[in-house]
Amino acid sequence: MRLQGIDVARFIAFLGMVLVNFRIAAQVTTDADFPTLVTNSLEGRAAALFVILAGVGFTMGHASGRQPWHLTLRRAVFLFIIGMLDMVMFDADILHFYALYFLVGMLFTQASGRMLLLGAGAITLIGYIALFAFDFENGWNFETFKYADFWSISGFLRHSFYNGWHPVFPWAALFLIGMWVGRLDLAARGTQLRLLIWGGILATTTSLVSKTLGSLDPELIEIVSTAPIPPTPFYILAGSGTAIAMLGLILLITPILTRLHFTNLLAAPGKMSLTLYMAHIYLGMGILEGIGKLDGSLSAYDIFAISLGFCVIAALFARLWFIKFRRGPLEGLMRLTTEGKVR
Numbered sequence: 001m002r003l004q005g006i007d008v009a010r011f012i013a014f015l016g017m018v019l020v021n022f023r024i025a026a027q028v029t030t031d032a033d034f035p036t037l038v039t040n041s042l043e044g045r046a047a048a049l050f051v052i053l054a055g056v057g058f059t060m061g062h063a064s065g066r067q068p069w070h071l072t073l074r075r076a077v078f079l080f081i082i083g084m085l086d087m088v089m090f091d092a093d094i095l096h097f098y099a100l101y102f103l104v105g106m107l108f109t110q111a112s113g114r115m116l117l118l119g120a121g122a123i124t125l126i127g128y129i130a131l132f133a134f135d136f137e138n139g140w141n142f143e144t145f146k147y148a149d150f151w152s153i154s155g156f157l158r159h160s161f162y163n164g165w166h167p168v169f170p171w172a173a174l175f176l177i178g179m180w181v182g183r184l185d186l187a188a189r190g191t192q193l194r195l196l197i198w199g200g201i202l203a204t205t206t207s208l209v210s211k212t213l214g215s216l217d218p219e220l221i222e223i224v225s226t227a228p229i230p231p232t233p234f235y236i237l238a239g240s241g242t243a244i245a246m247l248g249l250i251l252l253i254t255p256i257l258t259r260l261h262f263t264n265l266l267a268a269p270g271k272m273s274l275t276l277y278m279a280h281i282y283l284g285m286g287i288l289e290g291i292g293k294l295d296g297s298l299s300a301y302d303i304f305a306i307s308l309g310f311c312v313i314a315a316l317f318a319r320l321w322f323i324k325f326r327r328g329p330l331e332g333l334m335r336l337t338t339e340g341k342v343r
Contacts, residue, residue, distance in 0.1 A: 003186055004263050005254035007270030009247050010053050014273055015311045016046025018280050021092070022307040024145075025285045027296040035304035044228030047094065047166065048174055048239030049246055050273075054098060055178020056186075056247075058105050069106055074338040076102040082278075082330075090281045091147060095274075097166040101175040104168065108176060116180040120173035124236045127162070127170030131223065136163045136230050163230070170236050177240045186251060195248025202241030210234045268318035269311075272328025276314050284310045 023039045062072075076099040083096025108119055130136075139147050139155055140163070147164070149155030161168045185191050207226055214221040222230065226238040257263045269276055288294050288306070298306075321328065327335060335341055 003251065003254075004258075004267040005251040006053060006056060006186070006247070007267035008254060008257065008263065009049065009250045010270035010273050011266050011268075011315065012246065012250065013046050013049040013053060014269060014276055014280075014314075015308075016042040017050065017277075018284065018311055019304065019307045020046060021280065022284065022288070022310070023300070023303050025294050026288065026298045026303045027294065028298065028300045028303050029296070033300045035300040039304070044226075044231075044235060044239055045242050047228070049243040050094070051098075051101065051166070051171060051174040052178035052181065052240060052243040052247065054101065055105065055175040055180075056182035057178075058102065058175070059179045059182030062109050069109070071338060072102055072106055075334065076100075078334050078338055086278070086281065087150065090285075091145065091150075092165045094166050095277070097160070097164070097168070097171065100160060100168050101172050104172040105175055105179060108179060113180050113183055116176050116183075120176040120180075120236075123168070123173040123176065124170040124233050127167070127173075127231060128233050130162050130169060131230055131232070134162060138163065165229075167231070170231055170233070173236050174240055174243070177244075181244060181247070189252070192248045192251040195244050196252060197245075197248075199241045199243070199245030199248060203238050203245060204241075206234055206237040206241060210238070265315055265319050268322050269315045272318050272321065272331055274334070275328035275330040276318070278330060279314065280310065 019039045020042050023036070028036065058072075079095045079102070080099035083093050083099060086093040086095060104123075108116055111119065139149055139158060141148065147155070147159055150159050150164075158164075159167070181195070184195075210224050210226045213224040223232060224234050225232055226234045228235055228239070254263060257266065285294070318328070325332070
């Protein structure tokens, strides 16, 4: 049975991503007001929740026997193609990274839960070693957040596996952690409560250790940071802890949302997150760019309200769409191209 709470969590991740991406695109730089403090706290956390949930879904698909390896491979190819097309317009695309995470996940489909966590640890460690062994800033202009040579072979490999927005090392660790979470009995209230408690402890403890180490020696700040760039083990631990706690919380309150008749409204956009991801780029940010509002002229409160408004419209659209259709537009296209099925 599909857990609607997972779809609700996916929508919450989408909401966080829209808040962050719209603010960055609108070049809002103030940091003392409430909206900016909120979006600053969401940077890297919404994306981590998305990747964790992708790992959960990956495990559930394979556990049901509905997703053989060749179907996973075709879906990875689909996401890679869509993501590379998106990279032409949107430098921070995550879809082509998802394709690479899927390939990593395929190597662990028969692995034990312990091996999944060990694999996540190894991927995180490799990514951390790479921070010291190579020049993380190679290719980057951090003033404009543009990557100079992505479309070259060396630039693509560097960006994808080491120093891009969501490189395999260490971001694929989040995917493996999601696969591990997906093997738990997520329908059990006890499991949901443990996810909330232990995820919260992990996130809080990691953040405290990071801040303590950073305060002892300012030169350590970047290599013990919980920020997503550069992604240190502290980020992976804090990001996964936050994501796990959020998933546990949402699963716990889903019965309440159901009684209040909110679950279907919140779960619907989560079921078409691929479509809405592309929509927030080409419709949301596209419209703002078309009317000349991505020039820094909007206040933090303006872009915060616009972001929330976009997510409300997205939720209503998704709810109406699923009255007639079983899948979102891009989700249906992926099914058609990878399985040859419409429904």
